[in-house]
Amino acid sequence: MGLENVRNIILVLSGKGGVGKSSITTQLALTLSLQGHTVGVLDIDLTGPSIPRFFGIEEAKVRQAPGGWVPVDVHTKQTLPSRTQTNGEANGQAGHEVGALSCMSLGFLLRDRGDAVIWRGPKKTAMVRQFLTDVLWPELDYLLIDTPPGTSDEHISLLETLLKNTSPTPSASLPFLAGAVIVTTPQAISISDVKKELNFCRKTSIRVLGVVENMAGFVCPNCSECTNVFSKGGGEIMARDFEVPFLGSVPIDPAFVMLVEEGIRPQYPEGTKIDGQDLSRSEEHNGDGKAGLFVDKYRDCSLYPLFDGFVRRLLQDLGNRT
């Protein structure tokens, strides 16, 4: 049984594709890790796995051990150098503890990254079940499960297996199925699909931990005018309609895209302020800004404080239920 080492399970769902489920999963995982927890990420998007690309471990392959698959490590538990900020304050006194982070995805099983996985439902069902039962996770505080869009085979199999092997309340013997984070973009087209996903959660009695509105607004790097590329506010209204918590809006940050696509440490022009916090850095990066661990570089991203808040709220919510 692959989940016995896992303490809490959080699903990341959305009815719509391309709204940023994998991006949100990645950032939640990084933030949990930065808060010192041990995190695992399971990608059950079988026909379009993106998690390996997000963590920059596309070349990695899964190893087989007696009894199952060994997940791929992104980074191990370690202490990052403390972050110097422009205002001279050191963030942590003696560096920053991060928890280990490991992933499992179908991408690690493919011979070539361009290969299509053309599977019908029953085959996908079997694979999802295998991912849930045959992966040798280390001791994990949190397992995040990234899902494909829709409410079909993968989701049904996932929940069938999870409901059998987890507990809906915190318990000592079984992993705790904490609930789902729902991702949407603000425009109505996306909201109407995501409402279907909320109804799916209701039907399967999965608790909705919160709604995240992604791609809400884009700040022009040239003139700092904020444009609502995909309109605005839809996620919050939907959360209110369905009486589920709204975690917040995440703007489009080209620096985060750069970080994922090219591994460049986020850097903001002089005077960029978000929530009153000055994000511009005066000191020069050594080299091309590509040095360092992904998780270390993520600390410089403008989205990190936002996700730090989301995660604190989620954990508080989980804590209240124990």
Next chain:
Amino acid sequence: MAPSLEEPTQVDFDAPLKAAPKLVAPEPEHCPGPESQQAGQADSCAGCPNQAICASAPKGPDPDIPLITARLSSVKHKILVLSGKGGVGKSTFSTMLSHGFASHPDNMVGLMDTDICGPSIPKMMGVEDETIHVSGEGWEPVWVKENLGVMSVQFMLPGRDDAVIWRGPKKNGLIKKFLMDVCWGELDFLVVDTPPGTSDEHLSVNSFLKASGVDGAVVVTTPQEVSLLDVRKEIDFCRKASIPILGIVENMSGFVCPGCKHESQIFRPSTGGARRLAEDENIPFLGAVPLDPRIGMACDFGESFLTAYPDSPACAAIKEVVRRVGEEMGLTSEEVLPEDDDEVEE
């Protein structure tokens, strides 16, 4: 038992497609598959509780395929809109393509939404609240205008937000019904919008339409590598399923700030974008459509972006792509989308 690290096996594209027999036990190891010719007769079938069921199940090709072919014989061109990635604008592009074709008054256009779990076409077409009408001939598509008909699962749902929690075979059954029971009538173009991925819906559409012939697939992508990665898989799928690719469209390519006209690449083409992918894969590049917030707004309100903002640069780009799609099918631009007067002046 330790799982095997074998290469995931691929499905057989030529396998006859039909409802699998109801099994009483899980399929055993080395099962030849309940649909195969050896079902119930292979060595591994001995002692399997399903043996009798598999052996007596009907064999051979799906008897419904000739019906589908007959039903669709009055459709001149069939176009699939595909993308491995979700949210890149497949549905948006499908609606644009349909509106584009339908702007020629002589064209009859049908738009079929095969995304069962997340149908967006009805909302984008502004016909979200319609329901299906059943006539003696079959299901009547919902007509957006006199020469543009739409079919989607959304029209069958009792509630607008109801989740469709279906496994593969049920989805395949509905897609078959869409092709077999919908009276499309005489159509010049049938545009088939698909969900993301390479799974049941895609395989079904392909096998159902194989006999009646598909003109080809238009692949939609956004410029960043995360999306191209999945689109490469879709191209691989088309090759394996021998679906001709009409070309690739890059959507959301570049964003012009309405404040200062500075162009930003929100979704950075760090690996050369769709243009480079098209070159690498040796398929036509149909064009790039810029990211215009008004496209999303037009979709939200269910109006045609092409008629709402005819002067925008995005509109010109889309029209160009529609013409290129027509060209790839061997049609002249007069047949597909007549040039506007103001465009001729340019």
